[in-house]
Amino acid sequence: MSKRLAVAGSGAIACGLAATAAHHGPVLLLARSESSADRARATVEKTLIRLGAEVDQEHVQIVTDPAALAEATFVVEAVVEDHDVKARLLAELDALLDAEAILASTTSSLSVERLAQASGRPERFLGLHVFNPVTKMKLIELIFPRAASAETRRRAQALCASFEKTPVEVPDIPGFVVNRLLFPYLFSAVRLVEETGMDPADVDTCMKLGAGHPIGPLAVLDLVGLDVSSAIGETIGEPVPARLGELIAEGALGRKSGRGLHTY
Numbered sequence: 001m002s003k004r005l006a007v008a009g010s011g012a013i014a015c016g017l018a019a020t021a022a023h024h025g026p027v028l029l030l031a032r033s034e035s036s037a038d039r040a041r042a043t044v045e046k047t048l049i050r051l052g053a054e055v056d057q058e059h060v061q062i063v064t065d066p067a068a069l070a071e072a073t074f075v076v077e078a079v080v081e082d083h084d085v086k087a088r089l090l091a092e093l094d095a096l097l098d099a100e101a102i103l104a105s106t107t108s109s110l111s112v113e114r115l116a117q118a119s120g121r122p123e124r125f126l127g128l129h130v131f132n133p134v135t136k137m138k139l140i141e142l143i144f145p146r147a148a149s150a151e152t153r154r155r156a157q158a159l160c161a162s163f164e165k166t167p168v169e170v171p172d173i174p175g176f177v178v179n180r181l182l183f184p185y186l187f188s189a190v191r192l193v194e195e196t197g198m199d200p201a202d203v204d205t206c207m208k209l210g211a212g213h214p215i216g217p218l219a220v221l222d223l224v225g226l227d228v229s230s231a232i233g234e235t236i237g238e239p240v241p242a243r244l245g246e247l248i249a250e251g252a253l254g255r256k257s258g259r260g261l262h263t264y
Contacts, residue, residue, distance in 0.1 A: 003159075006030065006069045008089060009078035010040035010062075012256065013106050016134025017076060019047040022059035024162050029062045030069055037062045051135060070096050074159060076128055078106040081231045086110070087118035094120035102152055104128040108228070109179055109235040112172045116145035123147045126156050129176060130165075132223060140165045141176050175236035182220075183238050186229070189217035190241040190261070200261045218261040222254035226261075 003025075007017050010031035021027040022044075029044070031037035044060050069075060075093055079085055086105055093103060102124045105115050116122035127143030140160050144153060160167035170176045175183065189203055204216020221229050226244050233240040247253075247260060254260030 004071055004073045006072035006075045007078055008069070008075060008093060010036040011078065012132055013130060013134060014078035015040050015043040015047065016132065017078060017130060018060045019044050019051065020135050020163050022048060026059045026061065028069060028072060029060060030066060031062055031064055034064060037064050047135060066092060066096060069093065072097065072101060074102045074104070074155065076104045076106060081108060081110065081228055083110050083114065086115060090115060090119040102126070102155055104156070106130055109175045109232045112143040113145045116147065123149045124152050126152060127172070128156065138166050139178070140167045141170045141178065142167045143170055143172050143176060145172070175232065179232055180236055183229070183233055183236060186217045186221050187233060187238060187241050190221070190243050193218070194241060194243050222260035222262055225254045225256055227253050
């Protein structure tokens with residue numbers, strides 16, 4: 001079956017996926033508005049330029065009409081980390097796509113089984129948890145609902161291989177593996193700042209130089225987005241530090257807003 005890939009979403013993960021896929025052929029990216037499409041186009045073009053001139057920018061076609069995805073054979077949903085929002089979009093896509101098309105979600109913590117049921121095609125559904133920045137991070141967590149067919153599993157593995165990523169099948173538990181283990185650590189760094197008044201930059205330096213981490217925990221939270229991080233914490237049952245709630249209320253969401261636990 002010839003692969004025609006589409007990504008539904010226009011945020012950092014969606015744009016990163018589109019740029020990654022562009023190395024290997026055409027990809028459609030669905031944005032919800034012209035303004036979102038313009039922002040996504042600028043992000044993808046900037047990413048492709050950074051990746052190298054050998055990548056054809058024309059490989060990424062950005063559209064705003066969901067009907068444009070009708071002939072896609074593999075569609076990855078990459079919108080906000082909210083079950084109801086994702087479920088509505090998945091149901092909309094299910095009505096558009098051919099019966100053999102596969103739907104996937106980039107959820108980082110939600111129940112894949114529930115999303116699979118909402119998609120209307122649980123036998124052709126999976127969780128495809130990629131990591132930000134998508135063009136650099138090599139891991140993809142694959143999460144399959146109980147009804148997923150052998151063909152869905154095969155095609156999911158093949159897609160990861162085409163991205164030159166390493167897939168690991170993980171259980172459908174809140175946070176899967178990485179976030180289930182990572183976020184208690186990240187939040188503990190925020191609580192340390194709350195308790196001691198330490199400069200966030202100093203905490204990050206300690207973990208980079210003392211533990212060999214490439215990026216400090218507070219910078220990770222800013223990269224993920226404090227709003228997304230808070231949602232993940234709630235999903236996995238990890239108490240969200242008060243400081244994160246305060247920053248979110250101020251509109252300080254991390255790198256994407258220019259300020260979070262650090263200033264950018």
